[in-house]
Amino acid sequence: MKKQLVLATLVLTGALVLAGCGGGGSKSAKNAGGKILTIELGPEVETIDPALNTTNDGANYATYLFDNLLRIDKDGKVAPSLAQKYETSADGLTWTFHLRDGLKWSDGSDFTANDFVYSWQRMIDPEIAAPYAETVLGMVEGYEEAIGLPDAEGKPTIDPDITKLKVEAPDDKTLVVHMSTPTPYFDKLATFAALSPVKQDVVEANPDGWTLDPKTYISTGPFKLTEWKSGSYLMLEKNENYWNKDAVKLDGIKCLLMNDQNAAFSAYESGDALMIKDIPTQEITTLQKRPDYHLDPQLGTYFIDLNNTLDEFKDARVRQALSLALDRKYISETITAGTYTPATGFVSAGTSDWDGSLWTDNITDPSVYINVDDHAGNLAKAKELLAEAGHPNGEGLPTLTYSTNDAAYHKKIAEYLQQAWKELGINVEVSIVEWKSFTPQRRSGNYQTARDGWVMDYNDPSNILQLTTTGNGNNSSKYSNPEYDALLEKAAKEIDPKTRFGYFHQAEEMLMKDMGVTPLLYYNEMYLQSEKIKDSYHTVDGVYHFEYADIAE
Amino acid sequence: MLKYIIKRLIFGIATIFIVSTLTFFLMQQVPGGPFAADKSISKAAQKALEVKYGLDKPITVQYINYFKNAVKGDFGISIKQRGRDVAQIISTKFPVSARVGGISIVLALLFGVPLGSVAALNRGKILDRLIIMFATLGIAVPSFVVCTVLMYVLGVKLELLPTYGLTSPLNYIMPVLALSFYPTAYIARQMRSSMLDVLGQDYMRTARAKGLSENVILFKHALRNAILPIITYMGPLVAYTLVGSFVVEKIFTIPGLGGEFVSSVINQDYTVIMGTTIFLATLIIFMNVVVDITYTIVDPRIKLK
Numbered sequence: 001m002k003k004q005l006v007l008a009t010l011v012l013t014g015a016l017v018l019a020g021c022g023g024g025g026s027k028s029a030k031n032a033g034g035k036i037l038t039i040e041l042g043p044e045v046e047t048i049d050p051a052l053n054t055t056n057d058g059a060n061y062a063t064y065l066f067d068n069l070l071r072i073d074k075d076g077k078v079a080p081s082l083a084q085k086y087e088t089s090a091d092g093l094t095w096t097f098h099l100r101d102g103l104k105w106s107d108g109s110d111f112t113a114n115d116f117v118y119s120w121q122r123m124i125d126p127e128i129a130a131p132y133a134e135t136v137l138g139m140v141e142g143y144e145e146a147i148g149l150p151d152a153e154g155k156p157t158i159d160p161d162i163t164k165l166k167v168e169a170p171d172d173k174t175l176v177v178h179m180s181t182p183t184p185y186f187d188k189l190a191t192f193a194a195l196s197p198v199k200q201d202v203v204e205a206n207p208d209g210w211t212l213d214p215k216t217y218i219s220t221g222p223f224k225l226t227e228w229k230s231g232s233y234l235m236l237e238k239n240e241n242y243w244n245k246d247a248v249k250l251d252g253i254k255c256l257l258m259n260d261q262n263a264a265f266s267a268y269e270s271g272d273a274l275m276i277k278d279i280p281t282q283e284i285t286t287l288q289k290r291p292d293y294h295l296d297p298q299l300g301t302y303f304i305d306l307n308n309t310l311d312e313f314k315d316a317r318v319r320q321a322l323s324l325a326l327d328r329k330y331i332s333e334t335i336t337a338g339t340y341t342p343a344t345g346f347v348s349a350g351t352s353d354w355d356g357s358l359w360t361d362n363i364t365d366p367s368v369y370i371n372v373d374d375h376a377g378n379l380a381k382a383k384e385l386l387a388e389a390g391h392p393n394g395e396g397l398p399t400l401t402y403s404t405n406d407a408a409y410h411k412k413i414a415e416y417l418q419q420a421w422k423e424l425g426i427n428v429e430v431s432i433v434e435w436k437s438f439t440p441q442r443r444s445g446n447y448q449t450a451r452d453g454w455v456m457d458y459n460d461p462s463n464i465l466q467l468t469t470t471g472n473g474n475n476s477s478k479y480s481n482p483e484y485d486a487l488l489e490k491a492a493k494e495i496d497p498k499t500r501f502g503y504f505h506q507a508e509e510m511l512m513k514d515m516g517v518t519p520l521l522y523y524n525e526m527y528l529q530s531e532k533i534k535d536s537y538h539t540v541d542g543v544y545h546f547e548y549a550d551i552a553e
Numbered sequence: 554m555l556k557y558i559i560k561r562l563i564f565g566i567a568t569i570f571i572v573s574t575l576t577f578f579l580m581q582q583v584p585g586g587p588f589a590a591d592k593s594i595s596k597a598a599q600k601a602l603e604v605k606y607g608l609d610k611p612i613t614v615q616y617i618n619y620f621k622n623a624v625k626g627d628f629g630i631s632i633k634q635r636g637r638d639v640a641q642i643i644s645t646k647f648p649v650s651a652r653v654g655g656i657s658i659v660l661a662l663l664f665g666v667p668l669g670s671v672a673a674l675n676r677g678k679i680l681d682r683l684i685i686m687f688a689t690l691g692i693a694v695p696s697f698v699v700c701t702v703l704m705y706v707l708g709v710k711l712e713l714l715p716t717y718g719l720t721s722p723l724n725y726i727m728p729v730l731a732l733s734f735y736p737t738a739y740i741a742r743q744m745r746s747s748m749l750d751v752l753g754q755d756y757m758r759t760a761r762a763k764g765l766s767e768n769v770i771l772f773k774h775a776l777r778n779a780i781l782p783i784i785t786y787m788g789p790l791v792a793y794t795l796v797g798s799f800v801v802e803k804i805f806t807i808p809g810l811g812g813e814f815v816s817s818v819i820n821q822d823y824t825v826i827m828g829t830t831i832f833l834a835t836l837i838i839f840m841n842v843v844v845d846i847t848y849t850i851v852d853p854r855i856k857l858k
Contacts, residue, residue, distance in 0.1 A: 044808075044816075047635035054590065126601035131588075134595045147597055154596030208636040230637075230645065231808025232718055258717065259803045259812065262701065266709050266716040436585025436821070443593055453591075473593040 034251030035551055037533065040267060040276040041544065043259040044231045049211045050196040051123040051130045056542045057277075059193040063543050064236055064253055066196035066221040067243075069097050069116070069175070070187055074537040074545070077356060078187045082111075082197075082220065082243075083175070086190075092182030092495040093141075097175040097190070104241040105199055106224040113169035119197040121146070121162040128207070132194050135457055139186075141166035141178040182495045185460035191541075192458060196220070222248045222547040233257055249535075249550040265528075274530040274551070275544070281408075284337050284526070292528050297350035299540050300455035300523035301343055301464065304402075304417075305477040307448055308516065312397055317389040319515035324382035325420050327375040332521060335416060336409050340521035342372040346468075347461045347508055348522045350540040354497040359461060364505060368512040370519070379423065386424055394425025402428050403442070404451035405435040413451070413520070442476045452476055455523060459540060461504045462491065468516050479516030554849075557857040558842065565838040572834045573623075573827060577616055580818075580826050587632040587821045606632050608823075619827065628831075629824035633817075639828035642813060647832070649719065650797025650809030656729045658787075658794050661736035666783065668737070669744020670776065676749065684741060691738020700731045700804040717806035728805045732798060736790055740783055748779040777851060784851065788844040792837040796829075 042057030050062040069086070073079040080086075083097040103111035124133045124146055137143060146164040148156025166178035179186070189195065202216040210216045217225040222244070223236035234255040238248055256273055258264045261280040267273040279287060287293045306313040306322060313319055328342035341349060344360070351359040363369060371378065383393075391397050402417055404410045411432065418428040428449075433441060442450045454474070456463045466472060469488055470480040484507055491503035511517070525542065536549035588594070588602050603609040607618060622629065628639035672684040707727060708716035715724050751757065752775060760770045797811025810829065817825035848855045 044634075046633055049635060052635050126597070127605070129598060129601035129605045131590070131594045131598050131602070133598060138595075147601075150597040150600065152596065154598070154600030156597075156600075208630065210636070212636050229808065230634075230642075231812065232806065256717070256806070258806050260806070262704065263717050263804055263806050266704060269709055270712060270716060272715075272717075434584075436583070436589050439589060439591060439593075440584065473595070 035249070036252045036254055037250050037275075037546060037549065037551055038254040038256060038267075038273045039544070039546065040256040040258050040264045040273050040278060042257070042277065044257045045234070047211060048217070048225070048228070048234070049198070050193050051119065051133075051198065052128065053194060054131050059541075060543055061234060061236075061255060062193035062196055063545070064221060064223045064547060065217075065219045065225060066193065066198075068193070068196050069190040072191050072539045072541065072543070072545075076352070076539055078191060081191075083190075086187070088184075090495075092184060093179045095177040095179070095186055097177075099173045099175065100243055101173070103220070103243055105218050105220060106239045106241050107218045108241050109199075109218075110172075111197070111220060112172040113175040114172070115197045115199065116175050117167050117169050118200045120167050120195065121165050122198070122203070123194065124165055125162050126156065126160050130194070132457075136189050136192055136194050137165070139179050139181055139183045141180045143180070181492055184495065184497055184500060185458060185462070188458045188460060193543075223253060226252075231257060247548050249548065250546070253546060268528050268530075274533055275527060275536075275546075277525075277527045277544075279526055279528060284339060287528065288338065290528075292530055293526070294529055294538070295339065295524050295526050296538050297341065297348070297540060298455065298523040298525045298542060299348050299350055299459060300453065301346060301348045301519055302340060302451075302453045302521040302523060303343070303346070304518040304520055305442065305447070305450045305452045306515075306518060307445060307450075308478045308480065309445060310448060312400075312448075315389045316514050317385045318391065318397070319518070321382040321386040321389070321424060322421060322426075323370065323515050323518045324378040324385070325424050326417070326518075326520065327378075327420065328370065328372045328520060329375065331413060331416060335412050336521070339524055339526055340409075341524060342370075343519040343522050344369045344372060345508055346511055346517060346519050347464055347504075348456065350522075351456070351461055351464075352459050354501040362501070362505065363509075365509055368509050370512075382424060394427075397426050399427040399429060401431050401448045402450065403431045403433050403438065403447045405438040406432050407435065410451055443474065445476065445478050447476075450476065452517070453523070455542075461501070461508070462488070465504055465507050465511070468511055477517045479511070479514065481510065481514060481516070484510050484514075484516075554846075554857055557845075561838075561842050561845075565835075565842070568838060569831060569834045573620075573831050574616075576827060576830045577619065578612070580821070580823060581612060583821060585821055587823060589821070606630075606824075623827075623831070628828040631822055631825050633820045633822040633825070639824050642825060643810065643828055643832055646808060646810040646813050647796065649807060650802070650811055651795045653719070653725060653728050653732060653801075653807060653809065654794035654797060656725060657733035658736065658791055660729060660733040661740055661790075662783075664733075665737045665740025666744050666776075666780065668741040670748050670771075670779070672741065672745040673748035673752065673779075681745075684745070688738040688742040688745075691734050692742070694734070696731055696735065696798060697800045697804065699734050700727070700801055703727045703731055704804060719807055724805075728801050728807060731801050731805075732794065736794070739786070743782050743786060744779060747782050748775065751775050751779040754778070781848070781852060784844055784847050787847075788840040789837060792833065792840045796833055796836065 041060050045058050045061060046055060047053055048058060048061055050066055053059060053062060067082050069081060069083040070078050071081040082099055082103060084100045086095060086097040088095055099113055105111050120137060122128060123130050124137050124143065126147055142164040146160060146162050148158050148160035150156050168176045170176060197220060199218040202210050202218050206216060214225045214227060222239060222242050224239040226237045227235040236253045238251050242248065256267060258278065261278045264276040264278040265280050265283065268276045306319050332338065332340050332342045347359050349360050353359050353362045402414055404414050414430040418430060421428050441447060454464055454467060465488060467474050468479045469475065469485050487503050487507040491500050494500040494503065532552050534550045534552050537545045539545065588599060607615060630638045631642060668684050672681045675681045704716055704727065707714045714726055718724055757774065760774050797809035799811045799815040802809045802812040813825065814829050817829060845857060849857055
């Protein structure tokens with residue numbers, strides 16, 4: 001009896017300890033006060049240095065923290081921001097930006113055009129090794145000399161001198177950028193988070209660590225950083241020195257850094273977070289019916305590479321047949337639960353045309369695009385083409401190996417391909433490759449057929465059409481057509497926007513006729529957002545604009 | 554004793570050196586590398602990154618450089634988390650994991666030992682069966698299931714507990730429960746069998762024959778002998794639990810070292826992989842020495858040589 005009493009006491013002590021560590025504290029600690037919007041856009045962010053960032057979540061944080069020359073407004077149009085107006089020279093080679101009066105950094109010091117000169121030259125500096133430097137500044141005059149004229153291996157052949165980059169500030173309020181080729185989409189690049197200005201003195205005092213301490217994280221945007229709790233959250237507070245602070249209604253934004261979809265979903269369902277980007281995949285079918293579920297187009301295309309260098313794929317009719325055998329509507333609706341959109345062409349549906357209208361509304365020859373509504377007709381045509389190419393019922397074609405990594409819907413789509421191409425009499429084996437090996441393998445052309453995808457860096461068709469030019473580092477399908485290359489080269493030199501886009505349309509039509517790559521689906525972005533959030537908007541470049549948002553009580 | 558500790562220390566250093574050397578060369582064999590990305594970046598940018606992190610040098614040079622610095626206490630900077638150095642990552646993340654893990658270990662001992670003892674003393678009775686059932690469940694159910702069930706019931710459905718972060722004491726309840734479930738069950742089972750073993754020993758009969766009270770028999774003689782296997786288990790348990798669990802930290806959004814461990818491998822963040830591996834190896838070796846010393850205190854028959 002006694003021993004049981006003693007043991008009972010022990011158990012009780014244990015229970016008390018347990019209760020003790022849970023004592024006190026309210027359910028969700030409310031923030032110090034004010035109107036704080038809590039959102040979730042991704043896991044721990046690698047860096048919040050705008051120049052070094054490569055991630056979508058990082059670009060979003062940079063948008064809240066930094067202002068740029070220009071910004072995308074809620075209609076998706078380029079609008080003035082730090083620059084009040086800008087003009088391009090007649091030859092399209094000189095861009096002049098005129099900054100607003102009285103711009104200040106978040107610490108209250110004056111902001112000048114020289115800050116841009118410093119930031120952009122810093123971005124291309126091989127010392128800081130910014131992955132996106134070439135994408136956003138490679139077209140500026142002097143870029144190659146500035147990074148030391150690298151050889152084919154990427155090794156500089158002369159000493160890099162970043163001041164060679166032709167970006168100038170003739171006075172405190174004017175920024176002049178000289179281009180080596182006309183870059184009609186530079187206004188869109190000027191909205192890109194990577195080109196945000198950073199403050200020279202704080203960066204130089206601590207080149208690697210200035211982003212880690214809110215005291216040295218000086219910015220220009222609607223919000224400033226007050227805390228970065230690694231692995232937990234970023235806390236942003238309204239920047240009282242922001243030029244447009246009257247339009248900012250929130251007192252702060254708390255960005256949860258979450259690694260787990262279910263964790264994000266719990267935070268949303270409990271009302272702690274008002275917007276989350278990571279939704280549990282298995283919940284999507286039920287969530288789709290809710291008004292707070294959003295599905296917005298993203299500028300990106302999911303496609304299949306048929307290795308154009310292989311004999312079996314040399315004939316465009318074979319490539320066409322393989323493409324036509326696929327029921328894109330079925331893949332979109334049934335396999336991906338409607339989270340992807342059937343693709344009709346290579347350039348994704350949300351891309352803007354020269355006048356701001358939709359790219360897909362300006363197609364001149366619809367016959368070369370995929371009619372996703374007529375699968376039976378497509379399949380019949382596929383069989384016909386295959387027979388014409390000398391492979392009736394798939395005769396003479398080898399068993400194909402389709403390589404993909406295992407994530408999202410990749411495996412299910414691979415299984416669908418097996419089934420769909422079987423209808424043409426072609427056998428397919430699926431090879432699942434670990435992601436880290438997959439991309440280099442695909443790029444080197446060491447595959448037969450493979451999954452591929454591209455999310456555009458900026459809203460200009462050149463960004464995706466460039467992919468299928470001869471020798472492009474990301475041209476995994478190895479499509480090579482001198483006429484296609486010539487069209488894109490012509491477009492690169494063209495100043496008139498309408499003519500330039502005409503070349504792009506021609507190029508895409510040529511690509512579709514040749515079926516150089518096999519477009520399958522267009523990407524979308526899904527998220528949950530409470531109806532309490534007012535005046536926010538989401539742009540096709542993947543930025544969730546909460547800068548001027550408000551929370552309804 | 555001192556001689557023993559010195560000997561262990563020398564062996565320990567040798568072990569750490571071997572472990573880290575193996576890790577260093579093996580991690581470089583994994584295809585991809587820290588800069589692999591969906592989109593290929595320009596050759597120049599790739600080169601610049603390699604130069605910045607010293608990865609352009611031959612691997613043997615990298616190896617020598619790494620250990621030269623490591624001996625001086627410089628474990629380098631993270632390749633993926635720009636601007637953070639490895640020592641800083643470990644020193645900010647370890648305490649978080651250690652706090653959650655420490656509470657879990659205490660809890661596992663406080664429940665596991667009594668549960669196992671009670672089961673042994675009630676061998677074959679209903680209480681014993683219940684405890685065995687619990688122990689089997691605890692060992693069989695993987696932690697992500699425990700986490701998800703806790704999260705769903707206590708966090709989402711009943712809304713009793715916060716589901717993420719570690720801002721209030723309430724935040725600790727779910728992760729601690731999830732983390733301590735397995736060790737509690739394991740300790741209970743281990744304790745039960747070793748207790749049964751001890752209860753059948755001759756010295757127990759002697760103790761009873763001497764007319765000692767049941768309490769003295771149980772706590773002075775039985776428990777002390779029965780707990781030895783638990784102490785053995787405590788070495789690795791403490792080390793692994795203190796550095797945190799990837800699953801638990803991921804699900805409850807805890808900024809701990811466990812998450813860092815796994816994500817560094819996924820990201821192929823070489824310096825962080827090395828730092829965390831050396832840290833864990835050191836901790837395990839240290840814990841094993843502590844366990845050995847504890848033995849001599851609990852069981853005077855054991856002598857360290």
